[in-house]
Amino acid sequence: MKTKNLLLTFAILFIALISGCAEDDFVETVGVCPIVESTIPANGALGIPFNQIISATFNEAVNPSTINLSTFIITEADGTAVTGIVTYSGTTATFTPASPLSPNTTYTARITTGVKDVMGNALQTDYVWTFATGMIIVPVVITTDPTNNEINVALNKIITATFSVPMDPLTINNSTFTVKQGTNTIAGVITYTGSTVSFTPTNPLTTNTVYTVTLTTGAKSLQGTPLATNYVWSFTTVPAPTVTATDPLNNAIAVDLNKTVTANFSLAMDPLTINTTTFTLKQGTTIIPGVVTYTGGNTASFNPVNSLDPGLVYTATITTGAKSAAGIPLANNYVWNFTTANVATPSPIITSGLFFGVFGGNAGITNQGLLTVVNGAIGTTAASTLVTGFTDGTSGDVYTVTPLNNGVVTDGIFTDAPAPGNATKAATALAGLNAARDLYNxxxxxxxxxxxxNPGAGELGGLTLAPGIYTASSSFSITNGNLTLNANGDPNAKWYFQAPSTLTVGDSMPSSVTFLNGVGNPNNVYWYVGTAAVINYAGGGVMVGNIIANSGVTLSSPANSTNPFLTVLNGRAISLVASVTMVNTTINVPNN
Structure with missing residues (x-):
């Protein structure tokens, strides 16, 4: 009886087991049937990428021969089957579409009962799930760093681009993201995080160089959609600093012995790199001690501890150790030279005979305008009729004045007859001429x-000159700015300018001669002029010194006779032979 009951129990269990699986071709079955445990995409998933690979994972290993296009089927909503390749590995079956899925489309995936496990047990029912693709969203680059056409980009810059949608990281690589300088490809490491790709150059970029960055259409979104076109942008790296100006200029001559040497840079510099190692001054091989400073305005200064020696060539150097605030060094050492003033010691000059502020040789003196004032005396060995446009402030005598031409002479007018000239005045004028000629010689x-x-190649404008003798090869001009005279603190300092030909001060704009810090005496400045001198013909300006010209002196021009642009001479205007003409001019005659 017990044996009979035991056989009955086994029979019931056997029936239960075989009733859980579908019939198949195998003689024997086991009690586990294959089922689909998970899928990619999940059932009901939306916005699936167009390049999606579809997969199904089973609860057990299945017979690979039963995984094929007949048992793993993908169809569109209208029943059209999707072509592709079916593979199987482990417990997962994979369907790879032959072409991208269609946008905005619902797909049905089906695993049929034709799938069996290795024991021949079949899937009990077809496993069906659906998913839908999204709309076509073409990725675009929305920001870059650096931006397009940006300048002054750091040499260690990490280059980035951010996309409008997440991208497929496998499509962001050295083929789809390139940085070039001209045709040369820049080596670097590419990383992708979130929606941003980064390019880190292997080596620092080159200064003042244009780089071109390209993201190609090989870069694709997670949906498999590529960029519509290559995205290209450029940027320029920060330039290396340069020296834009120096004082003194390169090859300057007659430089003050107490000169502070300066250099201006194109960029703000790192003050810690501007020092006595990177900014040096030498005379030959001898290092000149000095104090180096760097202040705002991009200017470095070298102030020698002691006065420089006269008549020597000095060499200033800014080395590549000097760096910009961004850490960029000068491309090359910057070197320039200058020569200090050769301070001669002339014999004492006697000017006591120069009691005339203006002297017109034997040709007379002419004034135009009503604003002329000579604070001193004027004279000529010519007849009084050759002096025009003046009133003698001491006697009230007039010399051919008109309603438009009448200047004042405060200390008398000395000419030959006729009256108001006379023999006594003529003798005084002759004595003045002889004194002027002696000084001239x-x-x-x-x-x-x-x-x-020949300082400044004859152009004194813009120069600062120490006391001494300066000789032009032909002419001197002061038309490129003002001439500054540096007495080095000595109120008795003297300057001698020798121009074998002409002297021209001012051009279309007036120029002036000034004393640095106001230290200097106009009576100690001498202008030897071999022919004629023209002083600020355009009107205006302030001239300094005793001008002694052989063949005439002209101050301002007739065009200025009715305007208030006074031309000023702090000194004397003396012509040995020809006349002196002036228009609305103030002459302040210094004391001897």
Whole structure:
């Protein structure tokens, strides 16, 4: 009886087991049937990428031969089957579409009962799930760093681009993201996080160089959609600093012995890199001690501890150790030279005979305008009729004045007859001429050699000159700015300018001669002029010194006779032969 009951129990269990699986071709079955445990995409998933690979994972290993296009089927909503390749590995079956899925489309995936496990047990019912693709969203680059056409980009810059949608990281690589300088590809490491790709150059970028960055259409979104077109942008790296100006200029001559040497940079510099190692001054191989400072305005200064020696060539150097605030060094050492003033010691000059502020040789003196004032005396060995447009402030005598031409002479007018000229005044005028001629000869290049040759190539405008003798190869001009005279604190300092030909001060705009810090005496400045001098013909300006010209002096021009642009001479205007003409001019005659 017990044996009979035991056999009955086994029979019931056997029936229960075989009733859980579908019939198959195998003689024997086991009690586990294959089922689909999970899928990719999940059932009901939306916005699936167009390049999605579909997979189903079973609870057990299945017979690979039963996984094929007949048992793993993908169809569109209208029943059209999707072509593709079916593979199987482990417990997962994979369907790879032959072409991207269609946008905005619902797909049905089906695993049929034709799938069996290795024991021949079949899937009990077809496993069906659906998913839908999204709309086509073409990715675009929304920001870059650096931006397009950005300048002054750091040499260690990490280059980034951010997309409008998440991208497929496998499509962001050295083929789809490139940085070039011209045709040369820049080596670097590419990373992708979130929606941003980054390019880190292997080596620092080159200064002042244009780089071009390209993201190609090989870069695709997670949906498999590529960029519509290559995205290209450029940027320029920060330039290396340069020296834009120096004082003194390169090859300057007649430089003050107490000169502070300066250099201006194109960029703000790192003050810690501007020092006595990177900014040096030498005379030959001798290092000149000094104090180096760097202040706002991009200017470095070298102030020698001691005065420089006269008549020597000095070499200033800014080395590549000097760096910009961004850490970029000068591309090359910057070197320039200058020569200090050759301070001659002339014999004392006697000016006591120069009691005339204006002297018109034997040709007279002419004034136009009503604003002329000579604070001193004027004279000529010519007849009084050759002096026009003046009133003698001491006697009230007039010399051919008109309603438009009448200047004042405070200390008398000295001419030959007719009246108001006379023999006594003529004798005084002749004595003044002889004194002027003696002074003229005593300050000539022949009598006073050894001067600094042709400073500024004859153009004194913009120069600062120490006391001394300066000799032009032909003419002197002061038309490129003002001339500054630096007495080095000595109120008795003297300057001698020798121009074998002409002297021209001012051009279309007036120029001036000034004393640095106001230290200096106009009576100690001498201008030897071999022919004629023209002072600020356009009107205006302030001239300094005793001008002694052989063939005439002209101050301002007739065009200024009715305007208030006064031309000022703090000194004397003396012509040995020709006339002196002036228009609305103030002459302040210094004391001897």
């Amino acid at each position: 005593s300050i000539s290049p022949a009598s006073m050699p050894g001067g600094v040759a």
